[in-house]
Amino acid sequence: MSTAPDPSHDPAAEKESATEKLNFIETAIQQDLKAGRFDGVATRFPPEPNGYLHIGHAKSICLNFGLAKKYGGTCNLRFDDTNPSKEETEYVDSIKNDIRWLGFDWDNLHFASDYFEQLYQWAVQLIQSGHAYVCDLNGEETRRYRGSVTEPGQNSPYRDRTPEENLDLFQRMRAGEFPDGAKTLRAKIDMASPNLNLRDPVMYRIMHTPHHRTDNQWCIYPMYDWAHGQSDSLENISFSICTLEFENHRPLYNWFCQTLGIHNPRQIEFARLNMTYTVMSKRKLLQLVQEGYVSGWDDPRLPTLVGLRRRGYTPESIRAFCDDIGVAKFNSTIDVIKLENAVRTHLNEVAPRRMAVLDPVKLTLTNWPEGRVEMMEAVNNPEDPAAGTRQVPFSGTLYIDREDFREEAPRKYFRLKKGGAVRLRYAYIIDCHDVIKDDEGNVTEILCTYDADTHSGSGNSQRKCKGTIHWVSAEHAGDVEVRLYDRLFTVEKPDVASQEGSFLDHLNPESLRTAQAKVEPALLEVAAGENVQFERTGYFCADPDSQPSAPVFNRTVALRDTWGKMQAKGKVH
């Protein structure tokens, strides 16, 4: 490096600003915009209200809302509520909350059920133009006629009914003349198509089931393929972004729009999110909740948005994560470390630091003046000077973490050992001269002397020591419950069924440990939902179970632990 290049003439920098990194969806959007296929960008997030949102949905939400924002377009929230047997208003509310919590707001709120009448009219249009027919085959027969992946299907015997007859039958289906399953309305496409979705797909089924919004107004309900694309079209969506499993549905999506002669959005598919050490399917999440393996949808071990929130994940960290993982069509599995890293990064910037002793052992300062209490000034957040400082009471009787003391230890052990010294954070350097044990040999009390010249920040002493540990003054300490969460599963891919086993076989028996911690006074005032860092330990969030002056803390994620890693690798003992 001989000369510092002028940044304005740095070719590398120019290149960087000129070539913005686009994912494959953005590339497609820019091409379509340039070609004039669409006027602008209109997207939508289309959940079915039959469950809680999880981190995989967050990826889709960030994508759809993010694209709208990036291109100055709009993003709607639309509930795909076409199956009344599974859907409930409870889920509608939770989904709205989760999206807002994540930091997004929709331009328009819609329900597929609002389009039922329009959908019906369009179905009539397809019947009249000879593109749809009423079929009397039952489920079992329909399946048989469809053929298989290697064999073509056969035409339904009802395929050639006249438009008049079809119309009459369809009207009577709507009027409730037939029982559940007696008839369906099917699109007339091609029973020999290699794409199974095109083998005369069912558009409507008869279900005498009240709907969460339309109640008993309808007894015929549209299928996904018939409702989804048409809803997109009605809302003038330009890019209908969905997951990979709908790739084979795209020809049908386009067929409906084109046959109807209506606005045809472009469907683009991306790979859904998979993450190590967890499960993402609604079925499995439901099973974990219903069978009591976790405490509920908001159990902090679940990848649900309500679970992550309770665990202490911030919206910012989840958005950063979604941004970080990118979008592609490759079926990948993201290392959960990425998620943990995202929340560490954010919390490192914003979480106030506090001292908490999770596994307390008593430490007495034998040369401390009887009854004396000193207030120590502690920095609230070294990453944020504006967070200021606080006063922490210090006395001759303290608690430190059992992990931070050993009678004998290797040179690389920087914490307190018998005959050694350590710095008490924001206080004094202490020397350990003795240990008291119970009959079983457990350390019950550590005896030390403090070095009065080493008061934090005083500059009175040149004395240094390698280690610094956290502490809490016994008489001022609060007692709180701490819930130490770990991964729910012990294997990277619990989903990949081990031959005969179930994903439940891989549940981590230690995914939740509780501890009674001794904490500094400031921690007693933390309100539910607030994030803090317990110095040297991890990030914690006060749980909704917290009571005034009696918070319960959930461990969001531990701090990076170089020492623990060295131990795990056998480099030290």
Added chain:
RNA sequence: GGCCCAAUGGUGUAAUUGGCAACACGAUAGAUUCUGGUUCUAUUAUUCCAGGUUCGAGUCCUGGUUGGGCUACCA
């Protein structure tokens, strides 16, 4: 035995659309540090295989391999 889609370091995503393979995370080594945190530095690749087109291929073509999806009146 059909159709559709994908494949780039340990993980995930880029590559100005045919022009010197980049970024993040992880891992490793070191520096700094009153958090074994943070921060900083360094190291970490014959682009799944085989042919072909081309001055030039991660990118285009052909064949193969591997993985995913499709056979609900679910979405």
